[in-house]
Amino acid sequence: MRAAIVGGGVIGGGWAARFLLNGWDVAVFDPDPEAERKIGEVLANARRSLPSLYDRALPAEGQLTFHADLADAVSGADWVQESVPERLDLKHKVHAAISENAGGAIVGSSTSGFKPSELNSEGANVIVAHPFNPVYLLPLIELVGDAATISRASDILRGVGLFPLHVRKEIDAHIADRFLEAVWREALWLVSDGIATTEEVDEAIRMGFGLRWAQMGLFETYRVAGGEAGMKHFMAQFGPALEWPWTKLMDVPEFTPELVDLIAGQSDAQSGDRTIRELERERDDNLVGILRALRKNGKAAGAVIAAHEAGLPEPEPGDLPITVERSIPQSWTDYNGHMNETHYLEVGAQASDRFMELIGADADYIAGGLSYFTVETHIRHLGELDAGDAVSVTTQVTGAEGKKLHLFHSIHGPNGIAATVETLLLHMDLEARRSVAPDGAVANHIENYWQAHRDMPRPQGAGRFVGER
Numbered sequence: 001m002r003a004a005i006v007g008g009g010v011i012g013g014g015w016a017a018r019f020l021l022n023g024w025d026v027a028v029f030d031p032d033p034e035a036e037r038k039i040g041e042v043l044a045n046a047r048r049s050l051p052s053l054y055d056r057a058l059p060a061e062g063q064l065t066f067h068a069d070l071a072d073a074v075s076g077a078d079w080v081q082e083s084v085p086e087r088l089d090l091k092h093k094v095h096a097a098i099s100e101n102a103g104g105a106i107v108g109s110s111t112s113g114f115k116p117s118e119l120n121s122e123g124a125n126v127i128v129a130h131p132f133n134p135v136y137l138l139p140l141i142e143l144v145g146d147a148a149t150i151s152r153a154s155d156i157l158r159g160v161g162l163f164p165l166h167v168r169k170e171i172d173a174h175i176a177d178r179f180l181e182a183v184w185r186e187a188l189w190l191v192s193d194g195i196a197t198t199e200e201v202d203e204a205i206r207m208g209f210g211l212r213w214a215q216m217g218l219f220e221t222y223r224v225a226g227g228e229a230g231m232k233h234f235m236a237q238f239g240p241a242l243e244w245p246w247t248k249l250m251d252v253p254e255f256t257p258e259l260v261d262l263i264a265g266q267s268d269a270q271s272g273d274r275t276i277r278e279l280e281r282e283r284d285d286n287l288v289g290i291l292r293a294l295r296k297n298g299k300a301a302g303a304v305i306a307a308h309e310a311g312l313p314e315p316e317p318g319d320l321p322i323t324v325e326r327s328i329p330q331s332w333t334d335y336n337g338h339m340n341e342t343h344y345l346e347v348g349a350q351a352s353d354r355f356m357e358l359i360g361a362d363a364d365y366i367a368g369g370l371s372y373f374t375v376e377t378h379i380r381h382l383g384e385l386d387a388g389d390a391v392s393v394t395t396q397v398t399g400a401e402g403k404k405l406h407l408f409h410s411i412h413g414p415n416g417i418a419a420t421v422e423t424l425l426l427h428m429d430l431e432a433r434r435s436v437a438p439d440g441a442v443a444n445h446i447e448n449y450w451q452a453h454r455d456m457p458r459p460q461g462a463g464r465f466v467g468e469r
């Protein structure tokens with residue numbers, strides 16, 4: 001599949017990364033001579049964060065090309081995403097050129113506020129596909145426009161891990177930006193009136209309600225705030241406040257040079273000497289942590305990631321079973337600039353868990369009172385792993401006798417085997433807390449693996465002890 005990105009700034013760069021890291025080829029048109037460098041930097045940030053959301057590998061990255069001519073970039077594309085600056089005259093000009101050259105591609109505009117009827121008033125056929133920064137991590141895309149095109153578009157966007165939200169009636173600024181503009185307006189007043197600094201406004205959000213919004217949104221959060229009586233009680237108690245002079249939402253503070261200097265000055269002081277790219281990385285690392293936590297509970301944006309991962313290709317079975325395929329999260333790296341030792345054991349444990357499933361010692365088996373315990377492990381660190389690296393683990397049975405199961409996991413990284421995790425497991429009766437032989441089906445599976453693996457070459461390093469020369 002091929003995407004064309006017209007306008008490769010903050011948002012176009014994010015779209016390029018989202019498509020590329022999901023295996024699409026991406027063609028960019030942007031007259032800015034710095035566009036290639038800027039997109040390269042956005043892409044570097046995306047490469048270290050997006051794969052960390054998943055435990056399976058994303059498809060192989062697509063090919064990125066830059067074009068001096070818009071027609072070259074858009075011809076043959078399946079999807080064209082326009083992300084030029086928010087000026088209607090410019091959008092009209094660009095969409096006229098896209099319409100001439102894009103064939104049957106879906107054409108989306110990233111516009112934050114224009115309606116499809118405004119974009120299409122000169123004959124173009126565009127839907128609004130409004131993303132959120134960073135486009136490579138945040139799933140939401142607001143879709144506005146022709147329903148049949150939106151239905152096709154939604155399937156494509158889900159395929160690259162996005163969450164399409166169909167905005168059924170076109171309005172200025174769609175749904176989310178209506179909301180964001182109201183909050184932004186109120187924050188500007190608080191600073192302009194000298195009530196709070198930019199930092200104090202940000203603390204008020206990030207220390208409190210900002211934490212709630214990512215997982216429950218607004219209505220569900222307030223329902224809970226109504227106590228056992230829920231939303232009705234919440235509305236009865238806090239509804240009147242809406243009539244009180246608590247907000248200034250409809251007035252817009254004038255952007256005088258003084259106000260702009262005040263806000264920009266406070267914002268500079270707040271962020272210190274951290275560059276925008278550093279701030280982006282800090283934001284991305286935190287977003288990955290939040291999204292992975294949500295994913296664990298199957299909640300909100302976490303559910304989108306889980307659904308996307310379920311559609312990613314299953315690992316190819318080789319001679320040895322592949323028991324883990326995943327990428328290394330940034331949060332697993334340490335002060336030495338590589339994956340911390342703790343997580344080698346974690347990957348080894350994931351491989352053992354998967355192997356247990358393969359032999360039938362799965363959740364039902366465990367619920368029936370039988371399982372495996374690890375009783376000994378030896379890890380060898382052979383190479384470094386870094387955030388975003390794709391790793392796979394192969395598992396060889398190196399011994400199987402009654403209650404004992406001896407596994408040798410090899411962790412393969414981008415530069416060969418990065419570590420081995422050799423482990424001895426004992427089959428256990430969970431109620432009696434003592435070792436017993438596995439039941440028939442599991443014993444049979446183990447025997448099949450053992451027969452297949454016992455004549456393979458013994459893995460290098462198997463049976464070594466710490467400090468052995």
Ligand SMILES: NC(=O)C1=CN([C@@H]2O[C@H](COP(=O)(O)OP(=O)(O)OC[C@H]3O[C@@H](n4cnc5c(N)ncnc54)[C@H](O)[C@@H]3O)[C@@H](O)[C@H]2O)C=CC1
Nearest residue numbers: 007008009010011030032083084085086110111112131133
């Ligand atoms: N920045 C944000 O937070 C968000 C922006 N958007 C929307 O995305 C669109 C782009 O915004 P940003 O990426 O923030 O702007 P930006 O200023 O970072 O990037 C715009 C890019 O378009 C390029 N450009 C200018 N004229 C062009 C032309 N004729 N053909 C091709 N490229 C051209 C510029 O060189 C620049 O690289 C706007 O419609 C905006 O409303 C949507 C969501 C969030």
Ligand SMILES: C[N+](C)(C)CC(=O)CC(=O)[O-]
Nearest residue numbers: 111112131132133177180
């Ligand atoms: C400020 N903004 C209106 C351009 C913001 C957006 O459109 C979405 C976002 O990423 O916040």
